[in-house]
Amino acid sequence: MIDLKRIFFYLPPKIQQKIFSINNNTKSFIADEFLFSDIGKNYGLDLKDKKNILKKILENLKKVESATSLNVHLTLLKYLFLIPKASQGTIVECGTYKGSTAITLSIAANIMEKKLIIYDSFEGLPNGENNIKRKYPHLKLTGYYKKGMYCGTLDLVKKNINNYGFIDNVTFIKGYFNNSLKKHDDNIDFLFLDVDLTSSTYTCIKYLWPYLNNDRYCMSDDACDLSVVQCWFDSKWWKDNLKSKPPGYVGSGCGLNISSSYASLGYAYKGKDENYNNKYPWLVDQKTKK
Numbered sequence: 001m002i003d004l005k006r007i008f009f010y011l012p013p014k015i016q017q018k019i020f021s022i023n024n025n026t027k028s029f030i031a032d033e034f035l036f037s038d039i040g041k042n043y044g045l046d047l048k049d050k051k052n053i054l055k056k057i058l059e060n061l062k063k064v065e066s067a068t069s070l071n072v073h074l075t076l077l078k079y080l081f082l083i084p085k086a087s088q089g090t091i092v093e094c095g096t097y098k099g100s101t102a103i104t105l106s107i108a109a110n111i112m113e114k115k116l117i118i119y120d121s122f123e124g125l126p127n128g129e130n131n132i133k134r135k136y137p138h139l140k141l142t143g144y145y146k147k148g149m150y151c152g153t154l155d156l157v158k159k160n161i162n163n164y165g166f167i168d169n170v171t172f173i174k175g176y177f178n179n180s181l182k183k184h185d186d187n188i189d190f191l192f193l194d195v196d197l198t199s200s201t202y203t204c205i206k207y208l209w210p211y212l213n214n215d216r217y218c219m220s221d222d223a224c225d226l227s228v229v230q231c232w233f234d235s236k237w238w239k240d241n242l243k244s245k246p247p248g249y250v251g252s253g254c255g256l257n258i259s260s261s262y263a264s265l266g267y268a269y270k271g272k273d274e275n276y277n278n279k280y281p282w283l284v285d286q287k288t289k290k
């Protein structure tokens with residue numbers, strides 16, 4: 001039987017907002033989890049607070065053109081609120097377009113009393129990587145990017161964050177990543193990349209991954225694009241540039257399981273061996289072989 005609740009989240013944001021205001025029990029399983037689990041409890045959030053956040057996100061998605069979905073926004077919050085309260089790192093977004101996801105990140109930054117740094121050219125993509133044909137095998141989708149795509153000006157992004165989020169904790173850094181990221185020197189607790197291009201992804205990794213704290217996530221919205229995802233598995237590049245092994249990418253090709261068919265969101269996890277605490281029955285200990 002078709003799950004009517006899930007259809008809700010394939011509707012345009014405008015209609016979602018309408019239905020939500022009539023019956024705010026209409027949600028996806030991601031929204032259910034966000035509202036009714038312990039997500040945000042460590043930051044003092046209760047059900048009422050989370051309903052308000054959800055309403056703010058729906059308002060954001062209705063008013064600001066976005067390249068990300070509601071489920072992506074809620075999943076970013078889920079991973080953000082995993083960060084221990086005492087942790088000192090910043091939140092960083094690379095690739096903001098008109099600032100929609102940044103609005104949600106600014107809501108989190110306000111609750112978590114963290115700084116949010118937004119890096120973008122504010123002139124759209126630097127080039128189209130004409131030599132790279134994008135391939136989304138899970139969707140049989142292909143095509144090319146073009147210079148200037150996804151342009152949101154700095155003024156517009158500031159206005160949107162001011163109107164729908166919280167601008168006080170936000171720092172905006174304008175420029176192409178190969179210049180702007182060189183000066184980055186803050187420890188990072190949460191990194192969100194939505195940069196489309198393979199070259200931009202490598203640049204973000206090169207300059208920001210070393211600042212990502214241990215046991216933290218770099219989430220990205222380019223999970224379906226294999227030419228972007230391969231950056232996270234490129235042993236030679238990681239060895240040459242960061243003298244480490246590639247972390248891999250969870251959600252390669254079809255994204256995290258936050259939607260019934262595919263999702264654009266995935267992540268690389270920066271974890272040392274001691275962060276892997278869960279044992280599975282079919283894996284044995286190397287020493288004891290048990």
Ligand SMILES: C[S@@+](CC[C@H](N)C(=O)[O-])C[C@H]1O[C@@H](n2cnc3c(N)ncnc32)[C@H](O)[C@@H]1O
Pocket residue numbers: 065066067068094095096097098099100101102119120121122123124125126149150151152175176177178194195196197200
């Ligand atoms: C898909 S859009 C981001 C969507 C956005 N996160 C949202 O919430 O709608 C990609 C963004 O990456 C930026 N971008 C990509 N590569 C860049 C680079 N090398 N330097 C600066 N900005 C870049 C573009 O300007 C654009 O704003």
